[in-house]
Amino acid sequence: MAELVKVVVDAMGGDLAPVEPVKAAVEAVKERKDILVILTGQEEVIHSELKKYQDYPTDRIQVVNATEVIETAEPPVFAIRKKKDSSIVVGLKMVKEQKADAFVSSGSTGAVLVGGQVLVGRSKGVERPPLAPLIPTAKGVSLLIDCGANVDARPSHLVQFAKMGSIYMEHVVGIKNPRVAIVNNGAEEEKGNALVKETFPLLKEAEGINFIGSIEARDIPAGYADVIVCEAFVGNVILKLYEGVSSELIHKIKDGMMSTLKSKIGALLVKPALKQTLKSFDATEYGGAPLLGLKGLVVKTHGSAKAIEIKHAIFQCVQFKQQRINEKIAEKIQPAQFPAPDKE
Amino acid sequence: MAELVKVVVDAMGGDLAPVEPVKAAVEAVKERKDILVILTGQEEVIHSELKKYQDYPTDRIQVVNATEVIETAEPPVFAIRKKKDSSIVVGLKMVKEQKADAFVSSGSTGAVLVGGQVLVGRSKGVERPPLAPLIPTAKGVSLLIDCGANVDARPSHLVQFAKMGSIYMEHVVGIKNPRVAIVNNGAEEEKGNALVKETFPLLKEAEGINFIGSIEARDIPAGYADVIVCEAFVGNVILKLYEGVSSELIHKIKDGMMSTLKSKIGALLVKPALKQTLKSFDATEYGGAPLLGLKGLVVKTHGSAKAIEIKHAIFQCVQFKQQRINEKIAEKIQPAQFPAPDKE
Numbered sequence: 001m002a003e004l005v006k007v008v009v010d011a012m013g014g015d016l017a018p019v020e021p022v023k024a025a026v027e028a029v030k031e032r033k034d035i036l037v038i039l040t041g042q043e044e045v046i047h048s049e050l051k052k053y054q055d056y057p058t059d060r061i062q063v064v065n066a067t068e069v070i071e072t073a074e075p076p077v078f079a080i081r082k083k084k085d086s087s088i089v090v091g092l093k094m095v096k097e098q099k100a101d102a103f104v105s106s107g108s109t110g111a112v113l114v115g116g117q118v119l120v121g122r123s124k125g126v127e128r129p130p131l132a133p134l135i136p137t138a139k140g141v142s143l144l145i146d147c148g149a150n151v152d153a154r155p156s157h158l159v160q161f162a163k164m165g166s167i168y169m170e171h172v173v174g175i176k177n178p179r180v181a182i183v184n185n186g187a188e189e190e191k192g193n194a195l196v197k198e199t200f201p202l203l204k205e206a207e208g209i210n211f212i213g214s215i216e217a218r219d220i221p222a223g224y225a226d227v228i229v230c231e232a233f234v235g236n237v238i239l240k241l242y243e244g245v246s247s248e249l250i251h252k253i254k255d256g257m258m259s260t261l262k263s264k265i266g267a268l269l270v271k272p273a274l275k276q277t278l279k280s281f282d283a284t285e286y287g288g289a290p291l292l293g294l295k296g297l298v299v300k301t302h303g304s305a306k307a308i309e310i311k312h313a314i315f316q317c318v319q320f321k322q323q324r325i326n327e328k329i330a331e332k333i334q335p336a337q338f339p340a341p342d343k344e
Numbered sequence: 345m346a347e348l349v350k351v352v353v354d355a356m357g358g359d360l361a362p363v364e365p366v367k368a369a370v371e372a373v374k375e376r377k378d379i380l381v382i383l384t385g386q387e388e389v390i391h392s393e394l395k396k397y398q399d400y401p402t403d404r405i406q407v408v409n410a411t412e413v414i415e416t417a418e419p420p421v422f423a424i425r426k427k428k429d430s431s432i433v434v435g436l437k438m439v440k441e442q443k444a445d446a447f448v449s450s451g452s453t454g455a456v457l458v459g460g461q462v463l464v465g466r467s468k469g470v471e472r473p474p475l476a477p478l479i480p481t482a483k484g485v486s487l488l489i490d491c492g493a494n495v496d497a498r499p500s501h502l503v504q505f506a507k508m509g510s511i512y513m514e515h516v517v518g519i520k521n522p523r524v525a526i527v528n529n530g531a532e533e534e535k536g537n538a539l540v541k542e543t544f545p546l547l548k549e550a551e552g553i554n555f556i557g558s559i560e561a562r563d564i565p566a567g568y569a570d571v572i573v574c575e576a577f578v579g580n581v582i583l584k585l586y587e588g589v590s591s592e593l594i595h596k597i598k599d600g601m602m603s604t605l606k607s608k609i610g611a612l613l614v615k616p617a618l619k620q621t622l623k624s625f626d627a628t629e630y631g632g633a634p635l636l637g638l639k640g641l642v643v644k645t646h647g648s649a650k651a652i653e654i655k656h657a658i659f660q661c662v663q664f665k666q667q668r669i670n671e672k673i674a675e676k677i678q679p680a681q682f683p684a685p686d687k688e
Contacts, residue, residue, distance in 0.1 A: 138592055151529060151537040185495060185580035193495040193577040218584035221592035233537040236529035237581055240562035245589040248482055248565035249625060253597065256621030257614050266613025270600075273607035277600030281593060 004036045004060070005318045006100040008091040011041035011049075012069045013107025015304050021106065022049040024310030029060040031311070035318055038062045038100055041069075041087040066090040072303065076110030076149075080118060088112060092119040095296035102297035102317035104288065106305040113149045116291045116298040123326060125333040126293035128157045130232075131300065132165060133289035134173070135242055136281045139223030143169050143178075146232045147239050147289065153231035155199040158182070159206055163332050164292045165227035166209045171323040172290075172316060177210050178226035183234055184214035195231060203229070208332060246281060288313035290320070293329060297321070348380045348404070349662045350444040352435040355385035355393075356413045357451025359648050365450065366393040368654030373404040375655070379662055382406045382444055385413075385431040410434035416647065420454030420493075424462060432456060436463040439640035446641035446661035448632065450649040457493045460635045460642040467670060469677040470637035472501045474576070475644060476509060477633035478517070479586055480625045483567030487513050487522075491579035491633065499543040502526070502573050503550055507676050508636045509571035510553045515667040516634075516660060521554050522570035527578055528558035539575060547573070552676060590625065632657035634664070637673060641665070 009025050011018045018041060025037040039046050043065040050061065068086040070079045083089060088107055092115045094100040103120075105112050113131060122129055130146035145165040146153065153161075162180045169178035182203060184192050189200065191214065203211045215225050217238065230238065257267035288301035288309060297320045299313045320326075353369050355362045362385060369381040383390050387409040394405065412430040414423045424433060432451055436459045438444040447464075449456050457475060466473055474490035489509040490497065497505075506524045513522035526547060528536050533544065535558065547555045559569050561582065574582065601611035632645035632653060641664045643657045664670075 138595070183581065185493075185577050196577075216584050217581040218588040220585065221588040233529050233540075234578060234581055237527065237561040237578055238585060240560050241564065241582060241585050242589055244562040244565040245586055246593055249590055249593050251482070252621045252625055253618060256618040259617045259621070263614045263617035266610040266615075269610025270607045270614055271610075273603045274597060274600040277596045277603070281596055 005034055005102070005321045006036045006038060007314050007317045008038045008040055008094050008100045008103045009310065009314065010087045010091055010103070010105035010107050011039040011046045012066070012087040013105040014301070016306065017106065018045050018049045020305060020307045021310055022046060023307035024314065025061055026050070026053045026056045027307060028311045028314040030056050032315070032318065035314060036060045036062065037314065038064055038094065040064045040066045040091040042067060064090060064094070070108050070111045072108045074108065074111070076108060076114040079108070079111050080115045088115050089119065092116065092298070095298070096120050101321045102299065104299045104301060104310060104313045104317065106301040106303055106310065109300055110149060112298060112300050113291060116294055120294045120296045120298060123293050123295055123330055123333065125330070127160060128153065129291050129293035130161045130164065131289050131291050132168065133239060135220070135239065137221055137223030141173065142220065142223060142226055142228050143173070144228045144230070144235055144239060146230065147235035148232045148291070151231060151233040153195070155195065155202055158199045158229050158231065159202050160293070160333055162203055162206060162209050162211065162227060162229050164329050165229065167325060167328045167332060168290065168292060169226045171325055171328065172319045175226050179212045180209050180227040180229060181212050181215035181225035183217065183228060183230035183238070185216070187214050187216060189213070250278065288316065290316065293333070295326070297326070349378055349446070349665045350380045350382060351658050351661045352382045352384055352438050352444045352447045353654065353658065354431045354435055354447070354449035354451050355383040355390045356410070356431040357449040358645070360650065361450065362389050362393045364649060364651045365654055366390060367651035368658065369405055370394070370397045370400045371651060372655045372658040374400050376659070376662065379658060380404045380406065381658065382408055382438065384408045384410045384435040386411060408434060408438070414452050414455045416452045418452065418455070420452060420458040423452070423455050424459045432459050433463065436460060436642070439642070440464050445665045446643065448643045448645060448654060448657045448661065450645040450647055450654065453644055454493055456642060456644050457635060460638055464638045464640045464642060467637050467639055467674055467677070469674070471504060472497065473635050473637035474505045474508065475633050475635050476512065477583060479564070479583065481565055481567030485517065486564065486567060486570055486572050487517070488572045488574070488579055488583060490574065490576040491583050492576045492635070495575060495577040497539070497575035499539065499546055502539070502543045502575065503546050504637070504677055506547055506550060506553050506555065506571060506573050508673050509573065511669060511672045511676060512634065512636060513570045515669055515672065516663045519570050523556045524553050524571040524573060525556050525559035525569035527561065527572060527574040527582070529560070531558050531560060533557070594622065632660065634660065639670070641670070
């Protein structure tokens with residue numbers, strides 16, 4: 001067994017805190033022996049929550065007190081600066097100081113993103129750390145990179161996203177030689193906005209990635225590529241529309257099933273099987289979005305994350321650490337000041 | 345009854361031509377007395393197709409010969425220039441020369457867009473004619489403007505899109521005081537990429553539109569706004585992802601229903617009701633995307649459009665003409681060289 005991987009979990013973050021993060025911590029250490037979970041947040045609240053559980057390895061859950069809570073509505077930069085004793089700031093600092101390997105939070109996305117960059121810091125050579133959620137597809141999952149808060153990326157950012165995303169998909173998700181595609185408004189090479197046109201040849205030339213060209217948004221759910229490269233504004237639209245269309249359609253289907261007596265009876269028979277299939281199209285099964293390219297790992301889970309999602313995120317962190325992803329990223333990302341050597 | 349509205353239909357355009365366009369023409373003139381349809385394409389092919397039908401007002405279908413066909417794969421600009429006797433070029437020229445009011449095609453989107461701009465020409469003051477499909481929502485339909493081929497729009501383009509889209513939704517679709525929103529990566533006013541940040545205050549100040557602020561992609565399917573303003577790259581992603589997520593999800597649901605004996609029986613009972621509901625989420629019911637801001641109307645229907653979609657597009661053209669949409673657009677769009685008067 002490898003050494004313990006230390007994962008900080010924000011016990012105060014998200015709509016369902018502290019109940020779900022604490023539950024996730026307990027389940028994670030029960031399920032795997034190589035994990036130590038550190039819960040940050042208001043000590044008393046966490047301890048009284050932990051009391052609900054018996055029969056878990058108590059030596060592998062620690063509590064670190066943090067008296068403040070950053071609310072979702074707070075301006076992120078200001079919140080990170082001001083609330084030095086918040087569960088997010090305390091947790092991220094532990095990663096920065098290498099007292100922990102990773103930080104998982106369902107709290108304010110903005111605060112986690114800003115905090116990750118400011119407090120943990122970027123890996124050498126990484127120009128912009130992308131937030132990269134896994135999205136469900138017909139074939140499993142794809143990594144949508146970037147969905148972060150910094151929009152209007154440069155071509156060099158997108159090339160780094162492609163490289164970091166490939167490493168993640170290969171070594172954390174386990175897809176050999178992952179197919180990389182750039183989101184475009186057509187399949188032809190001459191298509192694209194200024195950013196895509198400039199990035200396309202760079203991706204074609206980039207070494208160590210399996211670039212397959214453009215992907216139209218229509219083909220994303222079918223699973224045509226494993227690493228979907230785009231700048232964050234577009235990534236945000238894709239991620240949220242995925243959610244919006246699915247939930248609207250499922251609503252429509254439920255309404256349809258309830259519309260006649262005959263269909264109501266049918267619905268009862270169909271329900272168990274349908275539940276199983278729809279689960280595979282549910283983003284929350286995949287355990288949160290990593291913020292890549294930092295000196296440590298930061299994972300953002302949904303604001304409404306339940307224990308199962310947070311637990312998966314914790315496991316992701318273990319895989320990330322054991323697979324030495326940050327070292328692999330550092331090897332592959334060349335610092336910008338040194339131009340890549342010419343090919344011979 | 346108003347005078348006849350003359351709509352040219354491209355009889356050679358789309359995967360199902362000439363069968364579906366010709367069928368649409370016949371059904372359109374049978375259903376409404378105020379329409380004259382002009383079918384462009386290879387005369388003999390069209391006439392032999394028309395022979396299938398009896399009992400329709402033959403005097404309100406005309407055939408104009410065009411020997412060439414533009415294929416979807418051809419580079420649009422080149423095709424429009426070279427194939428002067430194609431169904432698309434001949435049809436668009438009739439609109440240009442005011443021999444017809446509108447042109448409907450299921451053929452090459454690129455050729456229709458380029459041809460519309462080059463051959464029909466822009467209305468005075470319109471900087472960029474947007475392609476604006478109607479997309480299904482929980483509340484009906486919204487206009488997604490722009491999904492055209494020209495990406496990287498300027499703020500002034502987006503403001504014009506908002507105005508043209510409002511006129512269209514009010515007078516063609518019949519929504520009073522349509523709500524206009526700009527696609528953004530968050531609901532807060534400080535969110536956005538450079539384009540959105542620059543456009544937002546201009547939309548806030550623009551007169552004659554009901555601007556309600558930003559819309560996140562998640563809220564588009566729920567029908568939070570009637571006119572969804574975005575630049576064409578983002579519009580393309582939204583339109584195609586809508587299609588991709590819906591079709592993937594419907595696949596999953598069908599698979600789920602077929603997975604057990606119990607669910608198969610349920611599926612039989614549920615099917616008729618479900619079909620009806622899913623129909624309301626089917627973009628093809630709404631009759632194609634208008635290319636707005638031209639000296640005439642050009643409507644692009646899906647490449648796989650059936651007669652019903654083409655017929656709806658023809659009806660859209662009638663509404664467009666009878667509601668004097670182009671005149672309304674011309675009144676509302678100030679030519680760029682004259683700055684808008686200051687408010688007092």
